[in-house]
Amino acid sequence: MLYLGLISGTSADGIDAALARFDSEAAGKPELVFGRTYAWDTALRERLVALGQQSATLTLDEIAELDVRIGHAFAEAALRALADSGTPAAEVAAIGSHGQTLRHRPQGRPQDGLPQESRPQEGMVPYTLQLGDPNTIAERTGVRVVADFRRRDVAAGGHGAPLLPALHAALLSAPGEDRAVLNLGGIANFTLLPKQAAGDRGQVRGFDTGPANGLMDAWCLRHTGHGFDRDGAFAAAGRVDDALLARLLDEPWFALPPPKSTGRDQFHLGWVESRLGGHEAPQDVQATLLALSARSIADALRAAQPGTARVIACGGGVHNGALMQALARALPGCIVESSAAHGIDPDFVEAMGFAWLAHATVHGLPGNLPSVSGARGPRILGGVYAA
Known part of the structure; x- marks a missing residue:
């Protein structure tokens, strides 16, 4: 088998x-x-x-x-x-x-x-x-x-x-708390596992939230020659541009209700460039893209399952310490941890x-x-x- x-x-x-x-x-x-x-x-x-x-x-x-x-x-x-x-x-x-x-x-x-x-x-x-x-x-x-x-x-x-919420439910549901499984790939998506989902797959929900690593990887490759921002070091060298972040978050897709999904053809560098003022330092854009991922993920979770006690993250973004810390800050009172804590390799x-x-x-x-x-x-x- x-x-x-x-x-x-x-x-x-x-x-x-x-x-x-x-x-x-x-x-x-x-x-x-x-x-x-x-x-x-x-x-x-x-x-x-x-x-x-x-x-x-x-x-x-x-x-x-x-x-x-x-x-x-x-x-x-x-x-x-x-x-x-x-x-x-x-x-x-x-x-x-x-x-x-x-x-x-x-x-x-x-x-x-x-x-x-x-x-x-x-x-x-x-x-x-x-x-x-x-x-x-x-x-x-x-x-x-x-x-x-x-x-x-x-x-x-x-x-x-x-496509994986049924597997997430089989592996990570728990009757004692509302949970969310967060996949941090190029795009981020949630599987929402309320307490009752441990015995009822019909209670499971899930949807894409927008960018996770994809935009950061592409911007990092363009400006540093590296395919990803190791541990968020490039982002940590910059400062979040609040005005740019607001323009990025103004994207109508974020306001769509589930079910919803997206991909690199929606969130790509051309999309970012159309919102730049032209004076931004590359490291500040990277810091802002990281903030965009954390903020859009947190906003989506609060809207869909505000009582979430634990976020279990998997995917390549788990290795970006700066992103994981930003998620924890954006979700106060919620445990944010890797699926490794549950014996499941996040990669x-x-x-x-x-x-x-x-x-x-x-x-x-x-x-x-x-x-x-x-x-x-x-x-x-x-x-x-x-x-």
């Missing part, structure tokens, strides 16, 4: 691979057996980051070629994970591959002159697109692949995101989640939560690609 989960998030900072063991066919609590992050080829990563900008365009030939290139990168990560963990491919029931998100527009493509909504407006076509050809992964690894998890939920009227929760989703699909179990995504009902997610 071994499943391998693969994901590259909105920051495209690496391909996370997590090997998880399941003790039964029921979608219960998986055990993380092995986790590792494998670096992208530098040129391919730069291409992916550039494509996250709203203005980026591709020809059909470029999309088709990129799909296969990403598939090869994911296959290579899978093969390396199996080799590094000493696991024969024959012992893996399936690979759950999220792929690399190229566009995520569950509300449909924005149209000039129309206000943003959390649901598609008339004439809009909702869609989400992840690349990483699963046929290539199956062919190279010899393992069955489950992929394309998000589009079925979108087809059912949902946002296709977040591989998402990858383990796609192993969990593959396990659910293989056994004919729904993977989405309508209370989170807004879909019309539970759905079995993804397609299965035979080895």
Whole structure:
């Protein structure tokens, strides 16, 4: 009952691979057996980051070629994970591959002159697109692949995101307190676990809150040459620009009610630059972007579950000490801690989640939560690609 989960998030900072063991066919609590992050080829990563900008365009030939290139990168990560963990491919029931998100527009493509909504407006076509050809992964690894998890939920009227609240509920619910699981990837998202959710998945809610690491990573790369701000040192060298922060927080998306989701095509450097006055020091912008992440996350939690006693954080942002401290300051009276405090490696929760989703699909179990995504009902997610 071994499943391998693969994901590259909105920051495209690496391909996370997590090997998880399941003790039964029921979608219960998986055990993380092995986790590792494998670096992208530098040129391919730069291409992916550039494509996250709203203005980026591709020809059909470029999309088709990129799909296969990403598939090869994911296959290579899978093969390396199996080799590094000493696991024969024959012992893996399936690979759950999220792929690399190229566009995520569950509300449909924005149209000039129309206000943003959390649901598609008339004439809009909702869609989400992840690349990483699963046929290539199956062919190279010899393992069955489950992929394309998000589009079925979108087809059912949902946002296709977040997809992991059911796993968060299985792993981290507690009858004694209201909790929230916070994923700090390129984008931040919450899973809200009220006390009663420990026995009722219908009580679980979740939604994206906006930027986490994505904007900070992109700004840091542009001005320092480093792909991320180690422990928030670049931000700590600057001061928060309150006027800029107010302009950033004035973004209409923040006021949308859940269900809602977003991505790098909404929150990108062009979005930041459109709000700059032109005189800001780079380190001050970085400090302000960190404050934007902490403030938008805290505001969203207070609005959605004001009685939250504990925030359990996972994802790469857990390692940014300045961000974690800013979150703690923004949420007085609330414990803010890493999922490591609960015995769960924060770096591989998402990858383990796609192993969990593959396990659910293989056994004919729904993977989405309508209370989170807004879909019309539970759905079995993804397609299965035979080895």
